[in-house]
Amino acid sequence: MYEEHDPERFANAEKEMTKMLQDSLKKRKTPTNTMFLRLSDFSKAVSSGVVKWSRSNSMWPMLFGLACCAIELMDFGAARIDAERKGYLLFRGTPRQCDVMIVAGWVTKSMVPRVKRLYEQMASPKYVVAYGECATAGGPWYESYNIVKGIDQVLPVDVYAVGCPPKPENLFAALMKLQEKVGGKVAGSEERTIAENPRRAENERV
């Protein structure tokens, strides 16, 4: 699945397609505006409609936990919250089959390259949820020497779930928010946060 409209790839195809359409219109001699479709419009319509709909309704999270929030992540997968009814509960053991990375727990400096590598291994439409205080901003370990103060200094984050730890219901709400965002129902759905922090460059070198 191509992610965005690639002008080089479709330049010739577009020209040919429009030419064919115009020729057919000339032959039929029925000037209708609706028939005058360009391929780019068509691809845009598809990518905004069908693709967004299908992406937002099959969110597969990655089986990946770091610290205490991972216990609540296990509870999210357990009996109390029936997460399967929204299509979240196919926790996969490999990053290549996943759409959502739920960063649950504090990220130490020795863990940064590994988390980054997992993110890079995921297939292309990929989203990140920062779950808990530590992944959002460092949490209670803010003054520690070995903690990255928020995963958004390393990865682009889509949704933050705040709490210490957030209840499983909070994660459910966060994933529903992410669904709305991917489905294009929220304003600014293309935006993703990367912290503008002077320490960011330092952390990238880790």
Place this chain on the structure above:
Amino acid sequence: MPVMRINVGPIHPSTHGVLRLLVDVDGDTIENMTCHIGFLHRGVEKLMENRMYMQSPSYTEKLDYVAPLGWDDLYVHTVELALQKEVKETAKYARVIIMEFQRIASHLFFIGALCNDVGQMFTMFMWAFRERDAVLKFLEDVSGSRMFYVNMRVGGLMRPLPDDFYDRAYKLTEYIAYKVKGYKDVIDDNSIFMERTKGIGTISKKEAIDFGLSGPNLRASGVEYDVRKKYPYYAYDKLKFKVPTSNIGDGYARYKMRYEEIFESIKIIRQALDKMPKDNDVVGFPIKLIGPEAKPDIVINHHELPRGEGIIYMVPDKQKPYRIRLRSPVFISLSALEHICKGAKFADLFSIAGTLDVVMAEVDR
């Protein structure tokens, strides 16, 4: 056969927490194994030395996040010894009840996670988490928070117990006893579970003492040592309970110890509920303890945590500890893992690690 080196983790669906294992295998047999730890290190002891006494419980309970109240309770008791404050009589019983519920929740988590590790997928996980959630809901109503109850204060608890504390606690013990008895049909006679735990990861009595194991792992090897029995704190000397032991020392015995401890905890809770004074006078000192007069001596305190014997060494100062050192039981059992795994099959690695009940945040600190 040439020796192959396999890297497991640090992020792996079956490692408990973030743990990296370098395993040298000859065919299917483990020749040698090295643990790499420190992926969750954040300097807890140093952070606690820069906090006032009652600011630290929010750090101590994130040490062992499966049973947060264990370290919380131990730390606050150590502070009480350092500041020479007495615990209220009702609060002693209340702490015993809350701690035993926490132990039950922790052991239920162990059972659910272990059954996932040995390949008995998801049935036991769902069941154990159902009961654990009932305990968590009860503790939430007592303390106000679902997972990290910062409930302990010097001299007692944070707030008075709810009105229906007695009835609810008693009903909850009945519920858990009824449900956990039903686990026997699924686990104890299950051929998958038996084959993957019986005779695997055996620790002899001498080895267990040499490694320095404690808690259920030590008792599974035949050493009857329990801090609650040997050096009773709070109200444990007034309560009658047994210390389950086994002479076998394999993974199945370690599971069995925890299974039986759930029923012993229920016994303790029921006795404590009956003996507890009904005045509901449990609220301790407020969180702002300004200028307490600490004892200048070194304080060493130990409790029986769900995973073994936790020890805190503290050099108190006026407003905050000058030096604090935590002795984690999980670190010791993880160091034993390297020796137990030699000669075992590679597929049994996570069965052994699962039965030792490892929580990585406590190891790395």
